[in-house]
Each structure stands twice: as structure tokens, then as C-alpha cells.
Amino acid sequence: MISRKKYARVAKSVPKGFDSPNDFFNYVYNDQDMIWMGQNTNHLHEKDGIMEAMLSSIKKGDYDKYPPPEGFPELKDLIQEDLGLTHGFDSLITAGGTESLYLASNSILDPGDNTLTCDPGYLIIDNFCSRFGEVKSVPIYNKECGYKLTPQLARENLDENTKLIILIDPLNPLGTSYTKEEIKEFAEISEEHGIYLIHDITYRDFASKHTLMAKYAPERTVTIYSFSKIYGMAGLRIGAMIASPDLINSVRTILINDLGTNVVAQKGAIAAVNSKYEWLDNIKSTTQSNQKYIKQAVDQVEGAYLPVYPSDANMMVIDLLNTGLKPVELSDYLLDCGIFVREGSYTSKLFGHRYLRISYSIPTEYVKYFAECFVEGMDALSGE
Ligand SMILES: Cc1ncc(COP(=O)(O)O)c(C=O)c1O
DSSP: OOOOOTTOOOOOOOOTTOSSHHHHHHHHHHOTTOEEOSSOOOOOOOSSSHHHHHHHHHHHTGGGSOOOTTOOHHHHHHHHHHHTOOTTOEEEEESSHHHHHHHHHHHHOOTTOEEEEEESSOTHHHHHHTTTSOEEEEEOOSGGGTTSOOHHHHHHHOOTTEEEEEEESSOTTTOOOOOHHHHHHHHHHHHHHTOEEEEEOTTGGGSSSOOOGGGTSTTTEEEEEESSSTTOOGGGOOEEEEEOHHHHHHHHTTOSOTTOSOHHHHHHHHHHHHHHHHHHHHHHHHHHHHHHHHHHHHHTSTTOBOSSSSOSSSEEEEEOGGGTOOHHHHHHHHHHTTEEOEEGGGTOSSSTTTEEEEEOOSOHHHHHHHHHHHHHHHHHHHHO
16 A cells, blocks of 8 residues: 655545545535635636637637647746846746745755745645655744745754745735835845755735845746736636746656647637736736725624734735634634635645635625624634
8 A cells, every 4th residue: 555655744634524625615616605814815807808718719729739748838927027037037828826935945955955944834845845845934033034035044943954034025925016126136145055945836916026046146046936826717727937047847747747838728828927917917906906995894803803904915814813713713613604614724734723804805895794693703703
């Protein structure tokens, strides 16, 4: 029998009444009325040409051929231009930021190489990296460090085998992001210690300001790009990675999707980047202003608070520790109201018992409904 890998992450907890996490996700996915605040996806796109581009590709029957294995050059160029990473960089189209993270960590790390990440964070990355060496997940859930892995914390936690630092910016789940000065300092650290950086910018376009690490450490950074969030294309599973030609050449030796990424998704992605500046401001400003309804609701509940406000992403954390209620009690209550949210354990081993993570790039009337249900639910559950 093939055994479970020692580095495998503990299975996701199974929500009450379901046989497996997959059954749960299938249930919420198929409920057309479910309000989607549990996956940081974006539900604010209207008719802006993305769907039309994909329909046109399907009607032409484009999908009976394999696409170019590394992605359509047009899409690669558009992504690199979007970031201003054209000269001295190369890119690959992948089936999502997740595949990019897997490829980047596999290509940078050798057995015995250690990685620095943070807790809370996007835990699947720890899984990918712990196949090679130790993953040090620095606790950052506190005001002193500003709820992020600061350059100072990175310096304190490095060891002689650290080869990789993971920066999720803005950070899932807290919504903190890095200043230009911090980015420059990370670039210095990478140079001083011969370390590589994975800069996961999945939530970049929701931030009020954002600095690319690749501009300051071009030879040592892999930038992870996703179409699941700002572009609203999570179900299409498409993303990219951008890095120096050397780094991309090394990834070419371990490609998974050697026959290319979904053609229809790539056609949608081309339309999405091309139309970005027609819809970006609207989506960004609705997402940012939705936060205030959540803040007003949280302020009404004794003991509940938002560690990071405003958030630079399309999600935030509501800390419930001092209310005496467990995140799962509230997420079960909200599910009965038709709202899907995530308990903290999904993004933290150390602090998951404290918080609920909610995302809000959804229509404002749903956020207002969430705010009502949150206050009523906290009241009802505290009385029990
Ligand atoms: C930080 C981070 N990176 C990557 C991903 C996954 O992106 P994709 O859907 O493109 O695989 C997520 C999804 O939530 C995320 O939070």
C-alpha cells in the first residue's frame, strides 16, 4: 500500500452533516442562491466581454486542438505588460496560481532546503515546500508586526539552509500588504543570503497601492499571477508565473501541463486583461466600500473585532475569541442563512480557533444581508 506522505496536510475538517469536504463544496456550489463569501472569489463582473470571448471560442470549436504548451504568446505578453515586467522576464501560463506555486517551489528547492512562510497564510504552499525541508511558519497574528511577515521577522527566523521566502501580498486571510520600503528590504535580504522569493500577488489589484518584488530582486523572484480573483474566473482554473528567463527555464524541466492550459480559459483571460481598465475601478471601489458594512456590524458585537481594517484584499478576518463563540458555530449559523464563509482553521494552524474569514467582492446588498445575519447570529448563539 502506498502510504500518506509525511508532509501531507491534515485533512480539511468535514462540515457538520457532510461525508467529506468534497461533498460540502459540491453542496454549496450547486446551491444557486448561496452567497459566496468563503473563497475570496469575485462576483462583481457584469457583461464586459470575458464571457463573450469564451463563448465565441467554443462556437468556433477551438477546443479540439491542443494550445501552445506554454500559453498563447498574446496572453503571456499581456500579463507581462500588465505588470510592467517585459524586458528581462519570461512567463508561463498555468492552470491557476496554485500550479504556479507548485512549480516554483519545486524548481527552487532541493532536498534539505528550508522555507520561511507565515501563519496565518495560504497553507497549501507550506505543503508544497515541506517535501524538501523544514517550513518555518512564523506566527504573525499580532499588532507588533502589523499582522505580516516583516523583513525584521524574516531576518530573525532565517537559518543557513533557508532557500526560499514566501510573501503573499496582500495576505490571505488578513489583507495586509507590503510597503515599497519593505519590498526593497526583502530584496536586500535575498541578495545578502542567496535566498529566492515567491511573491504571490493573487490579490494585488484589490490593494490601494502595490509594489512588485520582481522590480527590486529580478533574478531571485517568482511572481505568481491568478485569474481567479480580480478577473472573476476561478472556475476556469487559469493563472501564470513570471520570472527571469533562468528561473523559467528551470521550471520548463518540470512542467505538469506539457500539453498546455485550457484554450477557452486562455481566450477569456486575453479578453479579461484587454478590458481590465474598463471595469477595474468599479470592482475595486465596490469591494473596498463593502468593508464598511462589515465593520459597522462587527462594532455592534461585544468582543468581536477586525484585526486589520481596512483590508487591502477582497477578504478580511473577524476575530471572535473574546465573544466566547467558536468560528464553526457562526459559520454553521450563516450557512443556514444561505451564506458560505470560512473558519480560521482553513488558513491557520495556530490561530484558526480565533477567527472567521469572509470575502466581499460580491454585490453590496448581499454584504448588508451578511451584516444583519452576523449581528443576529452572534446574539442568538450567545444566548444559547
Ligand atoms: C494566496 C493565494 N494564492 C493562490 C491562490 C489560488 O489561486 P488559483 O485559483 O489561481 O489557483 C489562492 C486562492 O485562494 C490564494 O489565496
